[in-house]
Amino acid sequence: MRLYLLSLIFVFTCLFSCTQTAICQSDIPESNVKKWWKEAIVYQIYPRSFKDSDGDGIGDLKGIISKLDYIKSLGVTAVWINPIYSSPNDDNGYDVSDYRGIMKDFGTMADFDALLKGLHQRGIKLVMDLVVNHSSDEHEWFKQSRTSRTSPYRDYYHWWNAERGKPPYRYSLFDVNHDAWKYDSLTNAYYLHYFSRKQPDLNWENPKLRHEVYDIMKFWADKGIDGFRLDAFGFAAKDTSFPALPEGYEKNFMPYYSMQGNLHGYLQEMNKEVFSKYNVMSVAEGAGNSFKDAHNLVDADRNELNMAYPFDAVDMPKPEGYSLLRFKELFSRWDSAFANKGWVAVFLANHDQARMVSRFGNDSPEFRELSSKMLSTFIMTMRGTPYYYNGDELGMTNAGFDKIEDYKDMAALNEYQRLKNTGGDIQLFMEQLKFGSRDNGRTPFQWNGSTNAGFTSGTPWINVNPNYKVINYAAEQNDPNSVLNYFRKLTKLRKQNQLLVYGKYNELDKTNPDVYAYTRELAGQKMLVLLNFTKTAARVNLSSNISTAQLVLCNYDKVPQKNKYASVVTLRPYEALIYKL
Structure with a gap:
């Protein structure tokens, strides 16, 4: 001490x-x-579903601009926006056809400039997705690459000439057959795509390709953006001899796909060429396969990235539930591993996940608000940069789609087709989609109780959640006890207390299967956080009496009664308490 x-x-x-x-x-x-990106509160906006300004049913940049004052009111300090580049939209913008253009659905470059200016005027930074593990097959690079084996763009992608025979199997996450090699008759060769057939993987072994990417990054950094989130970049480095992999490896493909080859060399080069020359933050999607991988990505002396974005926790929930003991153990291990070096993101939802409250909390009418507030309390009181997904501040829930026609996600539709083709269990798959489909997190933002939740005057690109008349911004804005206004209290609390950013974390009552309890401590100040993750009352055993502690925040309308013997505290269902000790 x-x-x-x-x-x-x-x-x-x-x-x-x-x-x-x-x-x-x-x-x-x-x-x-101290770094600004450690103290940031990042709000993720899915532009297609946030706000439509022109009635075409698709959210756009002008729609976001019209809600900048709302975003400011949340107390967030940075916005991460999903890809808005030109794209044929096979994978909702993660298939880029022009990295210096804006998708027509979203508007124009002038709209982007206005958005960036509007955010900066409100003291909010902008982080953009960088999608360079792959491009669209409609990108000019790929169009040229497939015209001839001697094209100067041939080595921008991974090709396997057919006279060599069929290439060794590689698993594709999104392909209808899960086959990552697609035959192209034009040059009698196969190209590699870890994701959809319209997302050919870029060849990072090629220095010309790498410097094309760095020039693209400089283009956006020169415009004044504040950071990059690297999509799927852990997969970018590959053994280009493509050796055969063990049979059945696809059941656990990450050790064979993630953190391969010269990935760290590419990132160090990217840092030298771009990150070191601009005041931008950088965050990876994922954190490798181990704590060592994660530290190699983000420790300051590595000169690679600023922070890791680990998926361990968000991969936990299943329709049958999840273990809080496992949840606590994961977050405590990550905190311990990064207590002195490196930095991580803290999050429970994003565009690739179903809704936070439906997965980690309880979306029933009785407990939705309480569990939403409790989960938000967790995110905002942990060490690490909080990332918060748009709509969760309202307690938006899974949509509960019953028909495959309701889904728009290419990965879900392709897997449904594969199961039909192979006689798979369609009913089980549909149940899994209802709980875990990423389309659950992509339904339109619920602004009010009018038609289409005030998202659009046209037909929305994906159906609005039917509960929008109950759960919406207009209903919560003037309710002091709403999920929305509780979130605003949390962001204010975090910004006013540096100990919630940099303070030491210490877990309490570790074997408690129902309650997550921990302290945060810095420079003689100390806070206690108590979170009941269940729908019943639960007790937590503390090491000392807290009867004199000052209650800072509670997610119930009525604060808990004082107990003079308060080393054992009983929490109400999904109760969240923050005390100053």
Whole structure:
């Protein structure tokens, strides 16, 4: 403890009085070195579903611009926007045909410039998706690549000439046959696509391709954006000899796909060429296959990325539930591994997941609001940069689609077709989709109780959740106890308390299967967070009496009664409590 306090004194001495900043910072634990992206509260916007301005049923940039004051009111400090580049939209924009253009559905470059200016005027930073593991097959690079084996763009992609025989099997996540090699008759060769057939993988072994990407990044950085989120980049490096892989590897393909080859060399080159020259943040999608991988990606002395984005927790929920003990153990291990070096994101939802409250909480009318607030409390009180998905601040739920025709996700539709072709269990698949489909997180934002939830005056590209008349912004805005206004309290609390950003994390009552309890501590200040993850009352055993602690925030309308013997606390269903100790 004495060493910890001395290190904290040294931190503040460096920040406020040290003239030799570089020398001082070298002795501060890396995790406590202040950076804007560590203190950011990131709000993820799915542009296709946020707000439609022109009645075509598709959200757009002008729609986002019209809601900038709303975004500001949330208390968030950065926006991560899903891809808005030109795209034929096979995978909702993750198939880019022009990295310097704006998708017509979303508007124009002038609209983008206005959006960026409007965010910056409100003190909000903008992080953009960088989709460069693959491009669209309609990108000019690929069009040229497939015209001739001698094309200067041939080596921008991975090709296997057919006279060599059929290439060794590679698993595709989105292909209807899960086959990542697609035969192209034009040059009698196969091209590689880890995702859909319209998403050919780029060849990062080619230095010309790499520098094309860096030039694209500089184009956006010069416009003034504040960061990049690297989509699927863990897959970018490949063994281009494409050796045969063990039979059945596709059941656990990540060790064979993620963090291969010279990936770190590519990232270090990207850092040198781009990140080091601009005040931008960088975040990976994923964190590799181990803590060592994650540290190699994000430790400051590696000169690669700023933070990792681990998927361990969001992959946990299943229709039958999940283990809170496992959940707690995962987050505690990640915190312990990054207590002194590196930095991670904290999140429970994104565009590739179903709704947070439906997966981790309880979306029944009785408990939806309470469990939404409880989950938000968790995200906003953990160490790491919080990423929060649009609509979760309202407590939006899964849509509950029953028919395959209701789904728009190419991956879901292709898998449905594969099961039909092979006689698979369609009923089981539909049940799994209802719970876990990423289309659940992509239904239109519920602005009010009018037609189509106020999202569009036309026909929405995907159906609106039927509960929009009950769950919507207009209904929650003026309710002081709404999920929305509770979220605003949380963002304010986090911004006012640096200990919730940099403070030490310590888990309490670790074997409790119902309650997640932990403290955050910094510079003599300490907070206690108690979260009941169940629909029944639950008790938590604390190491000391907290009867004199100050209640900072509670997700119930009525605060809990004081107990003079408060080393054992009984929490109401899905109750969240934050105390100042």
